[in-house]
Amino acid sequence: MTTNPILQINHLQKKFGHFQALKDITFSVNAGEVFGFIGPNGAGKSTTIRVLLGLIRATGGDATIFGQDVWHDSVAIHQRLAYVPGDVYLWPNLTGGEIIDLLLKMNGSQHSQRTDDLITQFGLDPTKKARTYSKGNRQKVALIAALSQNADFYIFDEPTSGLDPLNERQFQLAVLALKQQGKAVLLSSHILSEVERMCDRIAIIREGSIIETGSLEEMRHLTRTVITVTLQTALDVTQLAGVHNAEPGQHPNEWQFSVEAKSLPAVMATLTEHHIMALQSTPPTLEDLFMHYYTTEKE
Ligand SMILES: Nc1ncnc2c1ncn2[C@@H]1O[C@H](COP(=O)(O)OP(=O)(O)OP(=O)(O)O)[C@@H](O)[C@H]1O
Ligand SMILES: [Mg+2]
Structure with missing residues (x-):
């Protein structure tokens, strides 16, 4: 139609x-x-x-x-x-x-x-x-x-x-x-x-x-999702492709990082291999998008 x-x-x-x-x-x-x-x-x-x-x-x-x-x-x-x-x-x-x-x-x-x-x-x-x-x-x-x-x-x-x-x-x-x-x-x-x-x-x-x-x-697919995850086994998420601003959390094997939309499936698969105990994901807000578009140079 x-x-x-x-x-x-x-x-x-x-x-x-x-x-x-x-x-x-x-x-x-x-x-x-x-x-x-x-x-x-x-x-x-x-x-x-x-x-x-x-x-x-x-x-x-x-x-x-x-x-x-x-x-x-x-x-x-x-x-x-x-x-x-x-x-x-x-x-x-x-x-x-x-x-x-x-x-x-x-x-x-x-x-x-x-x-x-x-x-x-x-x-x-x-x-x-x-x-x-x-x-x-x-x-x-x-x-x-x-x-x-x-x-x-x-x-x-x-x-x-x-x-x-x-x-x-x-x-x-x-x-x-x-x-x-x-x-x-x-x-x-x-x-x-x-x-x-x-x-x-x-x-x-x-x-x-x-x-x-x-x-x-x-x-939202154009920007990053923020993830907080607690794993059962150790993993250095800073080595994963598409992961940015990674910081260890307060608990052992807890991380907070942002991940590019296109890398999300691969990152999730790797996290799963390390047994996810808790996970919280926050989609980018319009404000994140707005800042992204306003502050990055036009290619
Ligand atoms: N009559 C005019 N003569 C010359 N320049 C103008 C005229 N009207 C608007 N402009 C210019 O055109 C541009 C766009 O202005 P416009 O008012 O459309 O912006 P805007 O997106 O509505 O901004 P704001 O969020 O501040 O309302 C500005 O650089 C403004 O100075
Ligand atoms: Mg106006």
């Missing part, structure tokens, strides 16, 4: 004057999928999103949403698209409630029971003027307006950077509900635990290029 992706980006490029902000961006997002978009400051996440929204025009490659061109067909696309920017600017003299209703109207939507539920869930006081809101409260206003729309594709650019953990949780629950309804979500984030918890697939962007795409499981 083949399904058309909701978002398809092919070798997208964007130049600002002589500066090439996007060099080569290719990935796709399918219906029912939460897609994580991560990378260091200035990597090109917001620029990619601005191209997708039709706010700036790509200088190379192409991108489609719902099969339509993001630049030429932006009017049609926006009828089924909801978006929350990282920096939310609001009309200072309107109340939060007025702004939510205004944003909804601008998107051809209207205030519904879902809007009221979201206001309660996020604990927003909608009667206050926007100029009195903190950063987190401004973000809530934009999130409530976006989440109460009945869109098919939701784009969030670092939506939880100003939210406290309780509201971050509310946001995550709301996104998971969208996923269950078969909606597609693109989530740019620096909060790795959030990406790890919510995203089906991830793209890592660095200096305007996508350097890795895939599920977290697939990416």
Whole structure:
């Protein structure tokens, strides 16, 4: 069965004057999928999103949403698209409630029971003027307006950077509900635990290029697993291929080390020969992967 992706980006490029902000961006997002978009400051996440929204025009490659061109067909696309920017600017003299209703109207939507539920869930006081809101409260206003729309594709650019953990949780629950309804979500984030918890697939962007795409499981294969093992008979694990940072533990024949994914089967076979008495393995976290990609040179 083949399904058309909701978002398809092919070798997208964007130049600002002589500066090439996007060099080569290719990935796709399918219906029912939460897609994580991560990378260091200035990597090109917001620029990619601005191209997708039709706010700036790509200088190379192409991108489609719902099969339509993001630049030429932006009017049609926006009828089924909801978006929350990282920096939310609001009309200072309107109340939060007025702004939510205004944003909804601008998107051809209207205030519904879902809007009221979201206001309660996020604990927003909608009667206050926007100029009195903190950063987190401004973000809530934009999130409530976006989440109460009945869109098919939701784009969030670092939506939880100003939210406290309780509201971050509310946001995550709301996104998971969208996923269950078969909606597609693109989530740019620096909060790795959030990406790890919510995203089906991830793209890592660095200096305007996508350097890795895939599920977290697939990416984990690219790095090392940490193993703590106690053996019955002595073994010098430092001699095994693919083993790094090996250190003896507190007990006799106890070791802690990291092992490359490709060497894991051979290492496990050798450990088994020495009779494993206890073993604990920790898969690499997204944070390990992140550090790995950010600190190693591109080959
Ligand atoms: N209008 C512009 N003119 C010139 N350069 C720009 C413009 N907009 C963005 N850039 C540059 O493009 C690069 C990518 O910026 P972008 O905002 O997309 O990064 P980001 O990945 O969203 O970073 P962050 O995590 O800090 O939000 C940066 O070097 C930025 O300075
Ligand atoms: Mg950004």
